[in-house]
Amino acid sequence: MSAGPGAPPGLLRAPPSSDPEIAGITADSRQVKPGFLFAALRGTQRDGRAFVGEAAAKGAAAILTDDPDALPLDPGMRQRVAIIADPNPPRRLALLAARFYGRQPNTIAAVTGTNGKTSVAHFTREIWAALGHPAASLGTLGMVSSQGRRAGALTTPDPVALHRDLAELTAQGIEHAAVEASSHGLAQFRLDGVAVAAAAFTNLSRDHLDYHGDMAAYRAAKQRLFRDLLPPGGCAVLNADSPEFAALTALCHSCG
Structure with a gap:
């Protein structure tokens, strides 16, 4: 399913036939392990989107972001990682953690x-x-x-x-x-x-x-x-x- 600009909250862009099982959740790329969801949050000092490549290389199964098209991912990584688009990633992260x-x-x-x-x-x-x-x-x-x-x-x-x-x-x-x-x-x-x-x-x-x-x-x-x-x-x-x-x-x- 494709999530373009203005995608509704939580819309998923995923590789064909992809149904990843999430093993953990984090907004810190250093803590990413295989199967994790990485929340690419924009902070006051750092922009988490700059670390999505590192997260994907470590085996992240999904990435949460407000702008999927701006993620610095090569085509190969985009074929492996599910992307969740949400206009308010910090709130979505909290709701995902609760679930x-x-x-x-x-x-x-x-x-x-x-x-x-x-x-x-x-x-x-x-x-x-x-x-x-x-x-x-x-x-x-x-x-x-x-x-x-x-x-x-x-x-x-x-x-x-x-x-x-x-x-x-x-x-x-x-x-x-x-x-x-x-x-x-x-x-x-x-x-x-x-x-x-x-x-x-x-x-x-x-x-x-x-x-x-x-x-x-x-x-x-x-x-x-x-x-x-x-x-x-x-x-x-x-x-x-x-x-x-x-x-x-x-x-x-x-x-x-």
Whole structure:
């Protein structure tokens, strides 16, 4: 099936009779192994499309991109590799990771805000544990559960690591998880595909403007948790003392 310019989300361009079995997912060409899907994401410092040749040479079975025709692949490689075209590769990567790993704790609470995310996630995990629920938290302190603590590099892990961690926790019998949702993680769609049952907001003050550019963009990133990730009927916990309370309350009501 051919995916030309303006191809609909997820349209696949694959070699004839190709039905590759995906063995893993990554956005880091150095981690590609035979059978992997490589997400060629455009970053702030590097463009993943520049590494598709390396990924294909390592045996990548599929490549995710927003512009299939711009990929630096020779005709031979194009005959071997399936290409998934999507206008929003970061979000598609998160959704694919959610489907690939397939399992999440039954109840997931996500917390966002400039300050207090780590404390709220920690307290939430401890409350659940005190009530007899196997629980974990993921964030600045890494992945913490009754099994111990594993350090992490990011407040909100990249989507592949996040969904892998959620599946691992589920396999350990963890039923409840509290996840820190950073503005970077929300803006970069890292939490998409996470089955958020409850979302909490702590506060908003000037921070990360080197990345977001202005407070409006920073605020919009935080609001994604309630606008795009918390399903209708989900539980929203808001700080009534925050200047953002009225706007977030209205947003939550508008989203159901």
